[in-house]
Ligand SMILES: Nc1ncnc2c1ncn2[C@@H]1O[C@H](COP(=O)(O)OP(=O)(O)OP(=O)(O)O)[C@@H](O)[C@H]1O
């Protein structure tokens with residue numbers, strides 16, 4: 001949001017100086033709406049017209065845990081935290097109807113950062129047609145956290161749960177795997193010491209050139225094809241989720257919820273890893289595909305022969321058997337890897 005970064009009341013102002021009303025005024029000025037928003041931001045609650053069952057999900061990002069200021073701009077964080085939520089809606093076969101945004105930050109935070117965050121949120125909101133309908137502000141002694149709650153609906157009328165997979169079905173992914181993790185790895189290798197190569201410039205995709213720059217850009221602002229959620233539901237997907245914590249960990253969630261075994265296809269996974277091999281090496285490349293989080297591509301199961309166009313088959317389901325539900329790779333159950341906020 002280059003425009004408002006330069007406009008407004010000076011570039012060095014803090015949230016404390018702007019005050020709550022000032023911050024809200026800035027935020028409201030950037031927002032767009034839709035016909036189903038009967039009352040938008042500014043009252044005690046929003047009022048939404050809905051025509052059926054409502055999807056509800058929430059996802060938060062915390063500075064130092066989910067992003068580093070050296071690697072991601074506030075605009076990146078805004079885009080990403082909304083996309084995480086919209087991907088969860090898509091993973092049910094749904095689309096968004098409204099977003100609630102909470103910002104918790106110290107008074108010393110530059111107002112420019114909050115404006116840039118809001119610009120990122122407003123940009124993805126406008127691009128996807130999902131309006132911000134409200135939110136909350138609170139302060140902290142230093143932590144910065146952004147939480148988004150998304151409401152949605154299921155256009156096809158059938159929400160796709162994690163629990164519907166059956167033995168003998170195909171397991172497929174709607175887009176890339178490992179790009180966000182590869183981008184994070186490129187950023188890690190470039191360092192966080194403030195050197196020019198490790199700094200977010202806000203201009204290009206960041207460190208590296210060619211494909212690596214694309215992975216970094218994807219890590220900062222994931223761009224999964226959200227339309228594949230409703231498309232998969234319409235095609236008869238039996239189970240679905242978005243890959244936020246890694247193929248193995250998230251695949252395990254479908255396996256457990258559905259009581260099936262998922263066998264990953266070595267050739268298909270190897271082909272997806274190929275993109276990363278020359279830059280990262282073979283083992284890290286494979287690791288990105290198997291355990292990389294924050295991708296937000298959709299992972300779904302389909303009866304054989306019904307996988308929709310644009311999806312890549314990465315495995316199949318089988319009876320859980322005496323070993324129980326789980327994900328199998330190269331003939332063995334795999335449990336390790338993937339993201340866990342508390343390290344489990
Ligand atoms: N603090 C909480 N209180 C109540 N329910 C929670 C809480 N945290 C998570 N859940 C629920 O647990 C389930 C798993 O949450 P999780 O955040 O892992 O979702 P996910 O879709 O697997 O991951 P992601 O949020 O990265 O997309 C969800 O149904 C979520 O609503």
Ligand SMILES: Cc1ncc(C[n+]2csc(CCOP(=O)(O)O)c2C)c(N)n1
Pocket residue numbers: 059060064065066067068084184244245292293294339
């Ligand atoms: C500085 C920094 N370190 C690590 C990561 C990686 N990371 C953070 S949360 C997450 C999984 C999804 O979380 P959730 O399940 O809450 O949506 C991953 C893979 C990052 N983005 N930035």
Ligand SMILES: [Mg+2]
Pocket residue numbers: 087088091241242243244
């Ligand atoms: Mg999810």
